[in-house]
Amino acid sequence: MHRRHGLSVRRKLTLSYAGFLMVAGVLLLAAVWVFLLRSYPSGMLIRSVLLRGFGPAVGAILAFLLVFGLLGGWILAGRMLAPLAQITNATRMATNGSLSHRIRLPGHKDEFRDLADAFDTMIARLEAHVAEQQRFAANASHELRTPLSVSKSLLDVARADPNRATDPLIDRLHTVNTRAIDLTEALLLLSRAGQRSFTREHVDLSLMAEEATETLLPLAEKRGVILETDGEIAPTIGSPTLLLQLTTNLVQNAIVHNLPGRGTVWVHTDVCPKTAVLTVENTGEQLTPQLVATLTEPFQRGTERIHADQAGAGLGLAIVKTITDAHDGTLTLTPRSAGGLRITVELPAPAPHTDR
Template sequence: MPRTRPAPSRPHGLSLRWQLTLSYAAFVVVVGVVLIAVGVLLLRFVPDGNLLEYGGGFAPSRSDLMPVFVKYASAGLVFLATLGLGGGWLLAGRLLRRLRLITGTAEQVRAGDLDHRIDMVGRSDELSGLADTFDDMLDRVQASVDEHRRFAANASHELRTPHAVIRTMLEVARADPDRDVEQLLERLEIVNERSIALTEALLALARADHAAEDREAVDLAALAEAAADDLGAAAASRDVVITCDLVTAATTGHPGLLALLLTNLVQNAVVHNHPGGQVQIATWTDERGDALVEVTNTGPVVSDEVAATLTEPFVRAAGRTRPRDPSHVGVGLGLSIVASVARAHSGSITVVPRAGGGLTVRAQIPAS
């Protein structure tokens, strides 16, 4: 059951619309008060007492003007306050309409509707930027959820298959009085090895998806050389030649996970090859300082459509059929582990079909 954060206990306060409205009204009132103060200051320059104009006419003095000014200034101030409240309420509502759209979408997403998007229209500003960022985040979350759902469904199927096969073989052997125990044990051993390999691959994939925080300086060239040495015997048994063009490719990361990345890349290139084939391993550093490793192998022709899906769990270039080679128990997680390790190190991988058959897989790991 997923954990949910308890709702924080906060005292009830004014809504954001009322806060903006009062802010607008207060600003207008302050401006009015400042203008009144300026008017009072100017009236101080009007002489006080009984004033007469040339020609005998009456001239209002400061005492005459001040009450009239205060009366109308007060009425104007009340009008400004009312205008500030009404106009502020309308302006705040118009401004918050788009924010309510974002909030409504967030509530629908919280309820489980990951397909809903804000899709805010209008000119670019802070709120539209927030909405676009939120939509982009939802796209990423939905893609991650869909990927994990597919992984869970495929993993449950893959984990169930060996046990079902074992049960079927035992039932058949129990019903057959002339059963060959040695053959049964051999077949059980093969299925058991596949189950163990699948479990280890799933654990490796889970470990890769949660990259360790302990990072240190790593040279992909050294890891590639070690992977080529470790898989040299397996390549020779398949009549596959491994060649290396290794240049220092320094980066920072978890050595174990990056070694797993290199091992899976080389193993995938060796296994999915043909007799007399080749595997070429290259490492270098690009102009930005990122470390790159590229593994190219000969082999069956792979279409662009299939190549684009090979980093998904349990996807194989030849479909979901079991490999005919009994020396390798494939579970379709090799490139998924590679992609997860690269992603855990803020890197990426690209899978491109090679002209004439085979693949070119490139992993890029940032320097920091």
């Protein structure tokens, strides 16, 4: 929800403290003035002297109370709201996908501690639920790999048997089984990437791009798609295996969802002050922003863009998004005005070395 900027809670509390202190000071000085008037009920000279001496003192006292109220209110409000800042930071981390962080607010029990404890409990349950789902996906993938592999071996033997009659059913079963194996491997990779349980190393995205394009060059030639790779060295920190999978998925997606026989794929790497950037762009059919917004969801495919020989499992860009999130990066999908798609991955660049 978009909201207009207003005064912060700290400023509001500061003004409230200062205002309350000023009102209390005015009431106190008024009471003193009434007391002095009652003490000297007569004598205009005495009242005139009191007024001349009391007026400047009142102004000085009120100025002091204003400064003291603003300064003291600012400090007190900051101390009071410090736990709320911790809770806000933890909430933002959880929103960005980091469910392992806990507030663990110290101190005696109060409203802020109750809120922090409730938040920690909620995040702990959410983390356990997510971990359970990831373990289920990983275990299911492992359980499916063995029977699918056995089926594939049996189908390979049947297809290679020289005495068998030509049977289109066997070929179809082999295709379906291969798709099932690809889907299982993709689910397993999706689960592993989501758990962020990988060793981070220095990785150059330009090398990942070169390796991916070399691997997929036969597929591009088969489809008549031109591959163009260029760019600068783009260092980042992460898993070489996962980042190579990310790059391969992007390039394969750009080749498959292209114009057969006359398509082009551009793979470009760049480096910015704080990020390493990988961009994969391809020609293709016109895509709407509404369709592009759904392409990173699991099992979502662009309508009329899938070809039978390389349909995939519908998890290519979902895996790319998961790997990008696991590396604290950002993924941007933009439809090209001339048709096709432009995908940009931005990953944090390694911190520069400083000589001591």
